[in-house]
Amino acid sequence: MKIMVAIKRVVDYAVKIRVKSDKSGVETQNVKMSMNPFCEIALEEALRIKQSGLASEVVAVSMGPTQCVDTLRTGLAMGADRGIHVESTAALFPLTVAKLLKALVEVEKPGLIILGKQAIDDDCNQTGQMVAGLLRWPQGTFASKVMLDTEKQVATVEREVDGGLETLCLDLPAVITTDLRLNQPRYATLPNIMKAKSKVIKKYTPQELNVEVKSDIEVVEVTEPPKRKAGVLISSVDELIDKLRNEAHVI
Amino acid sequence: ISTLILAEHDGGAIKSQSISAVEAAKSLDKQTSISLLLAGSGPSLQQAAAHAASCHPSISQVLVADSDKFTYPLAETWSRLVQLVQKKGEYSHIITASNSFGKNILPRAAALLDVSPITDVIAISASNQFIRPIYAGNALCTVRYSGSNPCMLSVRSTSFAVSVDSSKCNEAPISQVDLSTFDEDSVGKSRYVNHTAQDTERPDLGNAQVVITGGRALKSAENFKMIEKLAEKLGAAVGATRAAVDAGFVPNDLQVGQTGKIVAPELYMAFGVSGAIQHLAGMRDSKVIVAVNKDADAPIFQVADYGLVGDLFEVIPELLEKLPEKK
Numbered sequence: 151m152k153i154m155v156a157i158k159r160v161v162d163y164a165v166k167i168r169v170k171s172d173k174s175g176v177e178t179q180n181v182k183m184s185m186n187p188f189c190e191i192a193l194e195e196a197l198r199i200k201q202s203g204l205a206s207e208v209v210a211v212s213m214g215p216t217q218c219v220d221t222l223r224t225g226l227a228m229g230a231d232r233g234i235h236v237e238s239t240a241a242l243f244p245l246t247v248a249k250l251l252k253a254l255v256e257v258e259k260p261g262l263i264i265l266g267k268q269a270i271d272d273d274c275n276q277t278g279q280m281v282a283g284l285l286r287w288p289q290g291t292f293a294s295k296v297m298l299d300t301e302k303q304v305a306t307v308e309r310e311v312d313g314g315l316e317t318l319c320l321d322l323p324a325v326i327t328t329d330l331r332l333n334q335p336r337y338a339t340l341p342n343i344m345k346a347k348s349k350v351i352k353k354y355t356p357q358e359l360n361v362e363v364k365s366d367i368e369v370v371e372v373t374e375p376p377k378r379k380a381g382v383l384i385s386s387v388d389e390l391i392d393k394l395r396n397e398a399h400v401i
Numbered sequence: 402i403s404t405l406i407l408a409e410h411d412g413g414a415i416k417s418q419s420i421s422a423v424e425a426a427k428s429l430d431k432q433t434s435i436s437l438l439l440a441g442s443g444p445s446l447q448q449a450a451a452h453a454a455s456c457h458p459s460i461s462q463v464l465v466a467d468s469d470k471f472t473y474p475l476a477e478t479w480s481r482l483v484q485l486v487q488k489k490g491e492y493s494h495i496i497t498a499s500n501s502f503g504k505n506i507l508p509r510a511a512a513l514l515d516v517s518p519i520t521d522v523i524a525i526s527a528s529n530q531f532i533r534p535i536y537a538g539n540a541l542c543t544v545r546y547s548g549s550n551p552c553m554l555s556v557r558s559t560s561f562a563v564s565v566d567s568s569k570c571n572e573a574p575i576s577q578v579d580l581s582t583f584d585e586d587s588v589g590k591s592r593y594v595n596h597t598a599q600d601t602e603r604p605d606l607g608n609a610q611v612v613i614t615g616g617r618a619l620k621s622a623e624n625f626k627m628i629e630k631l632a633e634k635l636g637a638a639v640g641a642t643r644a645a646v647d648a649g650f651v652p653n654d655l656q657v658g659q660t661g662k663i664v665a666p667e668l669y670m671a672f673g674v675s676g677a678i679q680h681l682a683g684m685r686d687s688k689v690i691v692a693v694n695k696d697a698d699a700p701i702f703q704v705a706d707y708g709l710v711g712d713l714f715e716v717i718p719e720l721l722e723k724l725p726e727k728k
């Protein structure tokens with residue numbers, strides 16, 4: 151069985167982002183970019199499944215500008231076997247990404263797709279559910295545990311839901327999106343980084359995959375959130391209780 | 402403008418987050434007609450439908466899909482149901498709460514309808530213009546929807562407060578969804594196995610008036626019980642940072658932050674929380690924020706209305722002693 155993993159290049163999670171003064175977006179020039187943390191977890195899960203002998207190949211897919219190749223190389227250095235880059239300079243919204251992934255599924259025929267549950271830039275949390283819908287495949291979103299049974303062709307997925315954990319059993323092929331506690335992604339070792347340089351990254355354009363890049367959403371403006379006004383430091387528990395009772399009226 | 406609300410129910414009642422989605426629908430347009438869609442099976446569904454019919458004066462009708470296929474809220478069956486109901490009702494908007502139910506179902510249903518959904522809406526400025534946080538709430542993005550109907554939204558319940566007197570409600574008519582043309586293609590490919598929930602008397606984290614949160618500085622699950630005690634005293638919900646969850650002090654459904662729960666209570670008290678941006682994303686809209694931390698430079702103090710630099714192992718016992726019992 152082949153596993154396809156979608157990975158996104160985003161502003162590194164530790165970077166303090168700055169909103170552009172013309173309100174057109176967030177500054178991404180000269181900012182450290184990394185693989186979206188949830189995508190790292192998705193890739194790690196695929197690699198572990200392969201290591202346990204339940205998958206034969208892990209294919210990493212990234213979409214966007216030329217620099218996505220760097221993110222794919224990181225994925226290959228972690229252990230993915232091949233990369234696919236769908237090159238597009240236009241902004242790609244989740245519906246388009248899902249359609250491109252569906253087109254790639256028709257080429258690659260994976261038995262499982264694993265994605266991060268959301269990207270930490272647009273925080274959309276949509277692509278996995280959308281590709282599952284387009285493919286008519288079952289979905290296991292926000293996974294904190296995945297167990298595969300390739301003989302019965304099912305995946306048992308434990309999901310993080312409001313107020314607890316839910317377990318679903320999915321027929322393969324299926325789509326899984328990862329939550330934070332699924333695993334701890336590995337670091338790429340130097341020998342693997344060297345090896346990754348000779349691994350293949352195949353390029354596609356959206357046209358080649360017969361997907362029209364369009365969007366039914368326009369960004370009007372991006373602004374800074376309202377700042378909270380500076381608070382006060384207090385020195386004792388008595389003062390705190392007094393303030394909460396007589397100033398804030400919350401207790 | 403006509404809106405369909407994808408609603409969730411539990412124990413024969415509509416969840417409060419779904420009622421917040423009705424509030425959001427109201428702010429699209431004063432004249433909008435609002436239909437509420439419920440799915441499930443058996444008596445608890447019918448009970449929930451009765452509750453739905455009289456829980457908010459703006460609801461004009463309640464649609465009920467009653468079938469064993471809907472016993473559990475699976476995305477595969479729900480998204481097909483939404484497609485079916487949309488085909489008949491031709492709604493201009495479909496809204497659901499941005500919780501694990503809505504996040505799971507809405508994008509899949511949108512893909513089937515070939516439209517882009519807009520998730521995590523916190524404000525509606527026009528019937529096609531919405532504000533949503535991006536980058537963990539470090540920026541706000543205003544988007545305009547220019548696609549075909551329906552415009553599909555998930556909304557944060559903390560941003561759409563419910564303020565209605567349900568006793569003044571007229572009963573909205575309840576009608577059953579005709580499922581004879583229900584498309585079965587994905588049904589059965591995913592099966593519900595079980596659900597493990599924390600048994601707790603405390604209020605729900607997402608809707609609580611007061612939230613008491615503990616961070617890594619609590620050091621152990623044993624010490625974290627102090628947070629729980631304090632919460633009990635204040636009738637509050639308990640929250641935790643990712644660090645505290647990862648360290649195993651509390652289960653993960655208590656995590657507050659970008660990827661956990663988003664809360665906006667009247668009072669948020671953070672003990673031993675440093676204030677990583679991912680955590681602030683989950684609580685920055687709280688009305689009053691109190692931070693107690695040993696480290697005077699902790700970023701949490703930059704958002705706190707009241708900061709107390711001190712050892713939580715001294716402060717919490719003192720609070721427990723001096724705070725009045727919750728009436």
